[in-house]
Amino acid sequence: MKKFGKILIEFLVVALCLVYLFPIYIVLVNSFKNRAELYENMLALPNSFSFEYFAKAMEKMSFLRAFGNSLIITVVSIAVIIVLASMTAWMFVRTDDRLSRILFMVFVATMIIPFQTIMMPMMQVMGWARDNLHIPMLNSLGGLIYMNIGFGTSMAVFLYHGFVKSIPVSLEEAATIDGCNKFKVFWKIVFPMLKPTTATVMILDVIWIWNDYLLPSLVLSSKSLRTIPLSTASFFGQFTIEWNLAMAGLMLTITPVIIFYLSAQKYIVKGVAAGAVKL
Structure with missing residues (x-):
């Protein structure tokens, strides 16, 4: 009976995995099809595997430029956040007075504020800073990086806070x-021991920043500054949608993140578990 239950659980897990991966299968197989094949049968394999549509998608979405913009935004944002x-x-953790505890709780509290509730007031403030203080917060990579740092720091502080408590004073x-001195103590003693949490923060923020569409769509208006998610919108016109090119573009968008995640996934559980120590 126990063996049957174990087999049933494994079957359910496999079935759930297949359901979860099914959209990726749809995107992958249809990225090799022409429009006629795609509309004929979305689930069937393509008649031939050609990278013709990937090349067209890269050209239409200015993939190299968009990839460079996304890479700059992601790398700089994550480096500063860390x-x-x-x-x-x-x-x-080391001061542990009332002010430190209050500030930490403020950081934690900001994690539960939905971005949608503050995005319009934030755009108004950033527009005011651009017009009155002449700070290029809108339509610039620097402004988007600044906002990413603001939105990503709270979770990172929360994760680091739990792990630092496990480091002996x-x-x-x-x-x-x-x-x-304090600078050397942190960078030579403390920071190297934060490697599991640093890897976790890096992985989670790469997935978030690289795939983010809403914030860049509000901040960036120039075509030359578009990130990869914004570039994929070029396939979706008002009256027509080039589904085969869109599928190829989506595969180009998610492939770097998948590769990065698969190469570093072992650090996620390890880092989150380590960050939960003595919370």
């Missing part, structure tokens, strides 16, 4: 006795 959030969490005291 540096600021790790230092902030470390100071919150005696290690930092020993480094201080050996002549290290």
Whole structure:
């Protein structure tokens, strides 16, 4: 009976995985089809596997330029988030006074605020900063990076905060006795020990920032500044949709994230579990 139950559970897990992966199958097989094949049978395999439509999709969506914009935004945003959030969490844990606890709770509280409730007021504020303070917050990669940092820091501080609590204070005291100042204590002793959480923050933020459509669509208006998700919108016209090119473009969009995730997925559970210590 136990063996039958185990087989049933495994069957259900496989079935759920197939259901979950089914949309990816649809996008993949239809990215190799012409429009006639696609409309004839969406589920069937293509008659021939040719990368012709991938080449057309790359040309239409200016893939290399969009890829470069997405890469700059993602790398710079995550680098700053990691540096600021790790230092902030470390100071919150090591000071551990009332002000630190209040500030930490403020960071945690901002995680539950939906972006949709603040996006229009935020755009008005950023427009005011552009017009009155001459700070290019709209239609610039720097402005989008700045906003990504603001939205991504809270979760990163939360994850780092739990892990820092598991680091013995005696290690930092020993480094201080050996002549290290606070800067060296953090970067040479504390930060290397935060590797699991850093990997988790990096993976989660790569998936979020790379695939984000809403915020870049509000901030970036120039074609030359479009990210990859914005570029895929070029296939969806007002009256016609080039579904085969759109499918190829979507595959080009998600492939870098899939590769990155598969190469680093082992750090996700490890980092989240480590960050949950002594919360």
